[in-house]
Amino acid sequence: MSLRLGDIAPNFTIDSTAGEINFHDWAGDSWVFFFSHPADFTPVCTTEMGRTAKLAQEFAARNVKPLGLSTDTVEEHVKWIKDINDTQGSDVQFPILADANHKVAELYDMIHPGESETATVRSVFIIDPNKKIRLTLTYPMAVGRNFDEILRVIDALQTADKNRCALPADWQKGDDVIIPPSISNEEAKGLFPNGWNEIRPYLRTTKL
Ligand code: BEZ
Numbered sequence: 001m002s003l004r005l006g007d008i009a010p011n012f013t014i015d016s017t018a019g020e021i022n023f024h025d026w027a028g029d030s031w032v033f034f035f036s037h038p039a040d041f042t043p044v045c046t047t048e049m050g051r052t053a054k055l056a057q058e059f060a061a062r063n064v065k066p067l068g069l070s071t072d073t074v075e076e077h078v079k080w081i082k083d084i085n086d087t088q089g090s091d092v093q094f095p096i097l098a099d100a101n102h103k104v105a106e107l108y109d110m111i112h113p114g115e116s117e118t119a120t121v122r123s124v125f126i127i128d129p130n131k132k133i134r135l136t137l138t139y140p141m142a143v144g145r146n147f148d149e150i151l152r153v154i155d156a157l158q159t160a161d162k163n164r165c166a167l168p169a170d171w172q173k174g175d176d177v178i179i180p181p182s183i184s185n186e187e188a189k190g191l192f193p194n195g196w197n198e199i200r201p202y203l204r205t206t207k208l
Contacts, residue, residue: 002109005134009034009127010107017077018095023067024131026095030065031158032127033150036110037070038119040080044144045070048122049081049096050088051147062154063129068096069104071120115141126154128161163208164191179204 003010009032011024035052037045052059052066059066070077081092097104102120105111110120122139134157139145156167165177179188181202188196188204196206 003125003133003136005136007133008131009125009133011131012104012107014104015074015098016095017074017081017098021067021095021097026067027065027127027129027131029129030063031129031154032125033059033064033066033154034108034123034125034127035066035068035145036105036108036120036123037068038116038121038141040070040072040076041083044142046080046084046087048144048147049084049092050090052094053084053088053090053092055147055151056091056093058151062151062158064154066094068094069099069110069120070096071099071102071105071118073100074098112138124150126150126157128157159208165206165208168205176205176207179206 009023011022013020013022037048039045049068052068077096077098084090084092099105102111105120108123108125110123111118112121115121119141121141122145124137124145125133126135128134135153137145152172155173156171159165159177160167163177164183166180168178179192179196183191192206194207196204198204
């Protein structure tokens with residue numbers, strides 16, 4: 001059965017470019033951006049790895065650890081990282097899991113036979129410090145992920161958690177937020193002392 005939002009991200013121990021990783025221990029108190037790749041030395045994956053490395057400070061600022069997975073060995077990954085850095089002008093520091101036997105890919109349902117019988121699709125799991133899966137995205141092999149959206153949704157999840165709010169379509173950091181219908185006006189007065197704009201009783205927006 002596939003993993004669902006709110007599930008605890010399954011733990012695993014596997015070799016990586018940073019040595020053996022026990023996932024839950026490695027994640028610690030951080031959020032995790034866990035993303036899979038069909039194979040080493042493939043063009044779309046190479047751009048995604050480079051982009052992730054260049055966003056290192058953005059991830060760190062959000063207390064997020066990136067973790068890649070590709071279905072090749074550590075030796076292959078190490079050679080590939082040289083290529084990634086050469087071609088993308090990056091400095092890959094985050095670990096890449098060596099999942100040559102598809103142990104983790106199967107645990108996380110990253111192989112979709114309609115796309116390929118053997119290679120993973122481009123899965124994304126955003127996992128919070130309680131190890132809960134908070135967001136999943138699945139891209140096909142031929143389409144690289146949108147990293148602006150990945151940062152945006154991490155901002156959105158962290159903002160929602162911190163402020164008990166919801167976020168409207170296309171929300172960006174600094175935009176107005178929504179007061180969820182589960183919060184009564186009485187309770188909202190304490191939570192959102194700046195007041196709110198009541199467009200409908202179920203649609204209340206406010207500035208944080
Ligand atoms: C790529 O990463 O470039 C790729 C991998 C598998 C199929 C198509 C593209």
